[in-house]
Amino acid sequence: MASSADLPAICTAFGDLLHQAGVPVTPERSARFTTSVVLAEPTSLHELYWLGRVTLTTAHDQYETYDRVFRQVFRGLVDIADIRGDAAESDEGGSPAPALPGEAPAPDTGDGGGGPEGRQGSGATPGAIDSDADADHASALAAVSARERVNDKEFSTLTDEELRLIQRLVEQLPFVPPLRRGRRTRRHRKAGDIDIRATLRRAHRSAGDPVQMVHRKRTTNPRRIILIADVSGSMEPYARIYLHLLRGAVRAIKAEAFVFATHLTRLTRQLSTNHTDVAYRQAAAAANDWSGGTRIGVALRSFVEDFGRRGMARGAVIVIVSDGWESDRPELLAETMERLSRLAHHIIWVNPRKAAESFEPLTGGMAAALPYVDTFLSGHSLRALQDVMDAISEAGDRVERSTRARARLAS
Amino acid sequence: MSLAELVPSPEALADRLESCGYLADEGLATALFCAVRLPQPLLLEGEAGVGKTQAAKSLAQMLDTPLIRLQCFEGIDASEALYEWNYPRQLLSIRMAETQGASLDEASLFERDYLIERPLLQAIEHDGPNPAVLLIDEVDRADEEFEAFLFEMLAESAVTVPEIGTIEARQPPIVILTSNRTRDLHDALKRRCLYHWIDYPDLEQATAIVRARVPQASIELTQQVAGAVERLRGLDVQKPPGVAEAIDWVHAASLLGVVELDEDGVERTLSSVLKYREDQDLARAEGLSWVASG
Numbered sequence: 001m002a003s004s005a006d007l008p009a010i011c012t013a014f015g016d017l018l019h020q021a022g023v024p025v026t027p028e029r030s031a032r033f034t035t036s037v038v039l040a041e042p043t044s045l046h047e048l049y050w051l052g053r054v055t056l057t058t059a060h061d062q063y064e065t066y067d068r069v070f071r072q073v074f075r076g077l078v079d080i081a082d083i084r085g086d087a088a089e090s091d092e093g094g095s096p097a098p099a100l101p102g103e104a105p106a107p108d109t110g111d112g113g114g115g116p117e118g119r120q121g122s123g124a125t126p127g128a129i130d131s132d133a134d135a136d137h138a139s140a141l142a143a144v145s146a147r148e149r150v151n152d153k154e155f156s157t158l159t160d161e162e163l164r165l166i167q168r169l170v171e172q173l174p175f176v177p178p179l180r181r182g183r184r185t186r187r188h189r190k191a192g193d194i195d196i197r198a199t200l201r202r203a204h205r206s207a208g209d210p211v212q213m214v215h216r217k218r219t220t221n222p223r224r225i226i227l228i229a230d231v232s233g234s235m236e237p238y239a240r241i242y243l244h245l246l247r248g249a250v251r252a253i254k255a256e257a258f259v260f261a262t263h264l265t266r267l268t269r270q271l272s273t274n275h276t277d278v279a280y281r282q283a284a285a286a287a288n289d290w291s292g293g294t295r296i297g298v299a300l301r302s303f304v305e306d307f308g309r310r311g312m313a314r315g316a317v318i319v320i321v322s323d324g325w326e327s328d329r330p331e332l333l334a335e336t337m338e339r340l341s342r343l344a345h346h347i348i349w350v351n352p353r354k355a356a357e358s359f360e361p362l363t364g365g366m367a368a369a370l371p372y373v374d375t376f377l378s379g380h381s382l383r384a385l386q387d388v389m390d391a392i393s394e395a396g397d398r399v400e401r402s403t404r405a406r407a408r409l410a411s
Numbered sequence: 412m413s414l415a416e417l418v419p420s421p422e423a424l425a426d427r428l429e430s431c432g433y434l435a436d437e438g439l440a441t442a443l444f445c446a447v448r449l450p451q452p453l454l455l456e457g458e459a460g461v462g463k464t465q466a467a468k469s470l471a472q473m474l475d476t477p478l479i480r481l482q483c484f485e486g487i488d489a490s491e492a493l494y495e496w497n498y499p500r501q502l503l504s505i506r507m508a509e510t511q512g513a514s515l516d517e518a519s520l521f522e523r524d525y526l527i528e529r530p531l532l533q534a535i536e537h538d539g540p541n542p543a544v545l546l547i548d549e550v551d552r553a554d555e556e557f558e559a560f561l562f563e564m565l566a567e568s569a570v571t572v573p574e575i576g577t578i579e580a581r582q583p584p585i586v587i588l589t590s591n592r593t594r595d596l597h598d599a600l601k602r603r604c605l606y607h608w609i610d611y612p613d614l615e616q617a618t619a620i621v622r623a624r625v626p627q628a629s630i631e632l633t634q635q636v637a638g639a640v641e642r643l644r645g646l647d648v649q650k651p652p653g654v655a656e657a658i659d660w661v662h663a664a665s666l667l668g669v670v671e672l673d674e675d676g677v678e679r680t681l682s683s684v685l686k687y688r689e690d691q692d693l694a695r696a697e698g699l700s701w702v703a704s705g
Contacts, residue, residue: 026602036445040420047421050441058601060456060608183486197498208506269595309649311552311593339649 008034014073015056021069023062029055045074151382155352156237163240166382170241171248173385175255176393177222178317180345185216192217223317223345225255225392228303230322231287232261232294238352238380239290242321245385247271247279256312259283260299261292266307294325296365297332304339313343317395319388321350321379326365333365337372346395347372350379350388414541417474418447424473432623433462433469434616442607443470450542452565452586454550454601457609460653462620463589464548466609470585471544477537479584480546481530483553489560493570495527521574532570534584542582551590555597562600614641617654624658628665635672636661639702640684646697648690660684674699 008031015030033055042048049070057066150162150169158166187195198214206212227246231239239259249255250271257267265287273279284290300320307313318340326333341347349369353359355378361370370376375395379388418424424447425440435443443466446453455463471478481492501520508515528536530545537543550558564570568583588604590596612620618637625633640657652660663683669676677699685691694702 028602032449032451032605035449039448040441040444046437047441050421050438051445053438054442054445054453054605054607058598058604058606063608183484184488200498200502203502204505208502208509305649307593310591 021065167244170244175252177253178395179220180223182219182221184219186219188215188217227319228258231259233291259287261289264299264302295328296326301336315345317346318344319348323353324366330364330368334368337369341372346374348375349373352380354378355380427473431469431472434620452604454588454604460655461609467546467587474541476541478544479530479534482548494532497525535580543584545584545586547588550588551593625661628661649687652684656684672703677703
C-alpha cells in the first residue's frame with residue numbers, strides 16, 4: 001500500500017469526501033493521515049479505519065459521520081449508489097452542515113412526547129433578519145419611535161415588520177454579566193494580601209530591606225451565563241425572538257446557548273458566527289425538533305449530565321425560557337431542577353405566559369420546577385425583557401435560595 | 412532502543428503496553444502509535460475513569476522515560492507551567508555577596524541555578540535515550556489564554572527565557588492531553604492534535620483489565636464485579652462507574668475478605684463504586700442481589 005505513488009492523492013480524496021459530509025478536514029490533517037499510513041503500513045481495512053479516525057476527526061460526535069463515509073468508500077460497493085444519492089442532494093443545498101441532521105435519524109428516544117412533525121426547521125426559524133440595511137436608511141428618530149411602539153407589545157401578537165424590528169433590538173440588548181471572585185490576583189495599591197515576591201524584588205532597591213509593601217488582590221471575573229430556551233410548539237411565538245436573545249448573549253458575553261423541545265441541542269457554536277443568516281440557518285439545522293412536543297425534564301437532565309455536571313453549570317447563572325408545559329412526568333423535572341439548583345449559582349426562569357392575568361403556576365412542570373427557581377420572570381415583551389437583563393446582571397450576589405419563589409407559590 | 416524499534420506497529424505497542432499492565436484496544440493503540448511516531452500531540456477524551464491518565468502513565472513506563480505531568484486548573488499561568496525565578500535564593504546570594512565583600516554582577520543572578528523548572532520546561536529539557544512523556548491533564552479546566560500559550564509551545568517544542576535565551580528540545584516530548592469536555596477546546600489546539608475518544612470497555616475487556624491491575628483477587632470476584640459495574644452503568648445513575656471504580660471495588664472487596672460477590676458483600680462495598688447517595692438509593696431500590704448477580 002505504501003508503495004503506491006498515488007497514496008497522497010487517495011488520502012486527500014478521502015479527506016475531501018469526509019469534509020463534504022460535514023467533518024472539517026484540513027489539508028494538514030489529510031497530510032497527517034498520509035504520513036500515518038506510510039508509518040504504520042496497514043495491512044487490513046481495520047487498521048486503516050483506526051489510523052484515519054485518529055488523524056482526521058477532532059470530536060466524538062464526528063465518529064458517526066466518519067463511520068458512514070468510511071463504509072461508503074471502502075466497503076459494500078452495493079451501498080454506494082444509495083448513499084451517493086443522499087450526498088448529491090445535500091450538495092445542492094450548498095452548505096454541508098444541514099445535510100447531517102437530515103440524513104441521520106433524530107436521536108429521539110421515542111417514548112411518547114412530541115412527534116417529529118416539526119422537523120422542517122424553516123417554520124420556526126425567523127425568516128432571518130434583514131441585516132442592518134433597514135436600520136441604516138431609517139432616521140434615528142423613526143427608530144426611536146418604532147421602539148417606543150413595540151416596547152410593550154406582547155411577543156405573540158406581532159406583525160412581520162414588528163417582529164423583524166424586535167428581533168434586531170433583542171440581539172443588541174446590553175448584557176452585563178454578574179461578577180464572581182476570580183482565582184487570579186492583580187496588583188493593588190493598598191488593599192489585599194502582601195505580594196512577597198514583588199516586595200522582595202522591590203527591596204533590591206533599598207539595600208534588601210522591604211520598605212515598600214506591594215499588595216495583590218483577587219480579581220473579579222464574569223460569571224458564566226447559560227441560556228436554555230424551549231422551542232416546542234407551545235412556545236413557538238416566543239422562540240423566534242428568544243433565539244435572537246440567545247445569539248446576542250453568545251456574542252456579547254460568551255454565554256452558552258441551548259434549545260430543546262423533545263431533546264436538548266447545544267447551539268453556542270452555531271450562533272457565534274459573524275454571519276447572521278448563516279447562524280440561524282445552522283441553528284435550525286442543528287436542532288431538528290423545532291415546534292415538537294415538550295419534554296423539559298428529559299432535556300434538562302441531559303443538560304445536567306452531559307454539560308452541567310462536568311463543570312459548565314457550576315457557579316453559573318442559568319436562564320431557562322419555557323412555559324413549563326411538560327408532557328412527561330413532572331417528578332423527573334423536579335428531581336432534575338433540584339440537581340441543577342445544587343450546581344448552579346442562580347436560576348432564572350422566564351415564562352412568557354406568566355404575564356397573563358389568569359396565570360397560575362399550576363401546570364405540572366411549572367409547579368414542580370418553581371421551588372428550585374431563584375427568580376421567576378415573564379419576559380413577554382421588550383420591556384419585560386429588560387427585567388430579565390437586570391435579573392441576570394444582579395444574579396452575582398448570593399440570595400437566600402428561592403425564598404421569594406416559594407413565597408409566591410404559597411400565596 | 413530507538414522509538415522505531417520499540418514501537419514498529421500499533422500491535423507491537425499494544426503488546427508492550429500489556430506487559431506493563433495496561434490493556435489498550437486497537438483504536439487507542441493506533442492513537443498512541445501515531446502520537447509517538449508522527450510525532451504529534453494526542454488529545455484523549457472520554458468519560459471519567461476510562462483510563463485516560465493511566466494510558467499516559469503506562470506509555471511512559473513502557474518507553475522507560477519519565478512521565479511529566481501538568482495538572483491544569485483555572486488560572487494556571489506560565490510561572491506555574493513553564494519556569495519561575497527563585498527570588499528568595501537570588502536575594503540570599505546578594506546578601507551573601509555583600510557580607511563577603513564579593514562583587515556580583517546581574518548576569519550571574521539570572522543563571523540556571525536560579526531557575527525553577529516547571530513541567531513544560533522539564534519536558535523540553537529532558538535528555539534521555541527516549542523523549543519524555545508530557546501529560547497535560549484536564550486541559551479544559553485551564554483558561555483560553557493558557558491554551559493559546561500551550562499550543563505555541565506544542566508547535567515549536569522550544570521555550571524562550573528572556574534572560575537566558577531559547578531552550579530547544581533535543582527530543583520533542585510525546586505530548587498527551589486529556590479533557591473532560593467541560594468546554595469546547597479552541598479549534599487551533601484541536602487542529603494540532605490527534606484525537607481519540609476512549610469508550611467504556613466491554614465486559615470481557617473490563618474483566619481482563621481489572622485482573623491485570625488486581626492480580627491477587629480471585630477470578631470469580633473479578634468477573635462478578637465487572638458484570639455488576641456494567642449493570643450499574645445501565646441504571647440511570649448520576650456518575651456511571653468506570654474501570655477505575657471497578658478496580659477500586661475489587662480492591663475493597665478483596666481487602667475485606669469478600670471472596671464472592673453476594674448481597675452482603677455488595678452492601679459492605681457499595682460505597683467504593685457509587686459515590687452519590689442518590690445513586691446508592693437507586694441501586695438499593697433495584698435490589699442488591701440484582702447488583703451482585705443480575
